[in-house]
Amino acid sequence: MNTDQHLRVGEIDVEIVRKKIKNLHLGVYPPHGRVRVAAPPAVSDEAIRLAVVTRMGWIKRQQAKFAAQARQSARDYVSGETHFHFGTAYRLKVINRQGASSVKITGDRIELSASPGCDRDFRERVFQRWQRQELRDRAGPLVDHWARVYDVATPEFGIKRMRTKWGTCNAAAHRIWLNLELTKKPPACIDYLVCHEVAHFIEGSHGDRFITLMDLHIPRWRVIRAELNSEPLGHEEWDH
Structure with missing residues (x-):
């Protein structure tokens, strides 16, 4: 222990x-x-x-x-802000519209539709609900893939906001957690992170055996990890 x-x-x-x-x-x-x-x-x-x-x-x-690393300031979820989605920068456009709130990508913009008069916290919840589903849709097939590669039972996975980790592995519960902030990162970073966490079901430490597994399956993992940690950080704080 x-x-x-x-x-x-x-x-x-x-x-x-x-x-x-x-x-x-x-x-x-x-x-x-x-x-x-x-x-x-x-x-x-x-x-x-x-x-x-x-x-x-x-x-x-x-x-x-x-x-010295660049950081994004806290977001207010108003038109004109820049938001990263899977490594690409988009301008946010807030559309005041009655009915169900929604988020979608149109060209180089992310459009957030919400009822007129809604406050910043409401817009953030709508935006993060969309991010969560986007990350789940992207990460789900990766979890299945790496479980097959490592020949382990497909773990459950969840998404939550974490202040100190990009991801975690709970071997006893056979579950991994992914940081919601990964929705901002390039796809290769998400693939690396899922591979990393699933590998822990075979090797719990970051020792020589773990490094051998990563070298075998993602030879460029060190470069990708550096990219993950060198991308502009948000106003919250995390690492891996």
Whole structure:
């Protein structure tokens, strides 16, 4: 069972996750450069501290890169705003119309139809309901595909807003969760993320076996992961 701890190294708070893996893995994650170390249970805190100190220059360069990264401001769901949908930028057009609310893409615009006088929160709910269905329609076949590739039972999957992850895998419940924000990302990023999460039903850690699986099935996964994390971040915060 994983044991999460924290270790202070200089000005940096390091999250430590103990796992049954062979080697220590150090990562720096957006949006603010969170530092995370996955380490075998036998590795001491001092060994982890030394590993962090040794790579401090690289850690700070990564954190500086994330600090300079473009972010979208909070959306008000009004005409003229730019919204990303599966990696493509669209201008939003709000149409005041009685009847059922809806969202559709027309050319280079996303049209949101809603009753006159509805407030910003209502428009957001309508928009996110559409995003959720769009992501479900795109991710469903990918979940089926990667379950067949890995020869595992097709997991259930759900979609929710998450502040710290692009996706998660719950092996015990045989379920994966996808971040609603993935609707903004290019299709290759979604494919990579689903492949990544389904692979955890075979290998729970991010160790050598996991990397071998990813290399086999998506040779460019590191490039795609970098693209996922370098796309403009929204005003909320997540990583993978």
